[in-house]
Amino acid sequence: MPSRCEICCEILIAILLPPLGVCFRHGCCSVEFCICLLLTILGYVPGIIYALYAIVFIDRNEYFDEYRRPLYAPA
Structure with missing residues (x-):
């Protein structure tokens, strides 16, 4: 689960560059x-609207398995 700081930073970035x-x-x-x-x-x-939806409401851990995990995510 991402921290509040991570979510706030991602939301600010999503407003500038979705x-x-x-x-x-x-x-x-x-x-x-x-x-x-x-x-x-x-x-x-x-x-912007879809980026905010994708950041706030879609849980990536729900459907990411070991093979589809992004490169930067901790193992």
Whole structure:
């Protein structure tokens, strides 16, 4: 479970650059990142809304197993 400081930093980054905030949370080759990148290209505000949803409400530990874990996540 991420700390409050990590979540606040990811939210601030997601407001400035939505795909980067999602990348920090879910990895850069995830479905969430691709959706956020597409929404940000189509419109900045939808990208921010989806990034905040992906950071706050989607739990990455629920569906990440050992093979799909991002490189920076602790083992």
